[in-house]
Amino acid sequence: MKKYISIFKVSFLVSSTFMLHSCTAPKAYQKIYLNDAEMELAPKKAEKFEMNSHVYREGASGANGGKTGGGCGCN
């Protein structure tokens, strides 16, 4: 399974590098794509309960804008 995790990590880095090829800070009028609701850098409202169930059923939590621990009888 470590092999799969490594594949994920490498894919993530490669695709990130590919997308980073043109680093130019856009002006406000150039943000039509960035301002799309689906581009928001946060979990969607509809993901809320999915994230909660993961906090209950898995040992890890946090760093995703959701629960970090405490506040409920979860891990």
Next chain:
Amino acid sequence: MRKLSLAAIGMYIGVLSAFSQTTTDSSAYKNKKLKISEINFVTGYYHQDGDHSPVTGGVGTEKLSDIATTFELKLNKYDHKNRRHELSFELGLDHYTSASSDKIDPNTISSASSQDLRIYPSASWSITNEQKGNAVAFYASWSNESDYKSKGAAIGFTKTSKDKNTEIGIKLQSYFDKVILILPVELRTGPFKGLSDYPRSARNSLSSSITFSQVINTRLQFSLLLDLVYQNGYLGTPFHRIYFSNGTETNEKLPSSRFKIPVGLRLNYFLGDKFIIRSYYRFYHDDWGLTANTFNIEVPVKLTSFISISPFYRFYSQNGVRYYAPIRTHTPSEEFYTTDDDLSKFNSNFEGIGVRLSPPGGVFGIKQLSNLELRYGHYNRADGLHSNIITLALKFK
């Protein structure tokens, strides 16, 4: 004379420019009265089943159903300094039925432990200076279920760059919780009649979250998230049974402190005109020896400007805490022990699809209903635990 004329023209231009700066633009009007800006209603149904319940020592049904609903009201106004104030009030309700929780006291035919209702209201107040790019926010939360009470408070600061391409935020959060120590029926030593008869123990959680967001180009942006979390107090679950290798029985025992470090990276990319790639990776480590990797990808496809479908996939892997062992493996000489598979070594997969509608005239012609999203997900874990979840989110503006 020429000097006088130049001075007069200069003064005239000066007066004109002064007026031009103070003239108010009606299009930039900002409401000074508190107004409802948004209402969010989210409801979901979750069902799981498995065969490794820690309530019965690591074997037995994990069947559980949960209906969850949250209702959020957001209001905002601008003050005399043109700072935006946003107030948010949320009420959450979780009602669950659990076959394994009913085994805490199997002698009762329909015990209170078989179902529970969690109520969790919260409120926040943020003040944003849009000109300076500063924001401060205060949060308060409360949660109550039959065997768990929680009070939380947090404060957050955000700084946004002038071009709004960079943002850094810090949030300090605390929870002061109480766990009611309900033991499995055969391990109780006193005559407990009601919940008030059981002893209680504290669980405190302190966390700091740092977020750095950056726009890279017209189609790509990312955010880096770092949490530092410290918990102390009673961190186990009192009604989880442990069957030792020598045949004796006790309940779960875990250390009284835990330090967690999760680091996350969220990267969103708009591909062409119809595809968006939402990706997320998290590395997690804590001092109980648990290391985990989470990878999530979602690809919303825009069928039209206002309708999108979003298939998603999440892969999760953890190595398990050092205190975990399967049923009848622990020995009484060990200091800590758990048979909770949630803390064991496993991989899990979660996949599903979402649909989002946000037409300009309102969903189904209802003007105030600006957004509807419906999601379904299926989860399966290497130990056989599987679940389904369906969520409906409505946004009114």
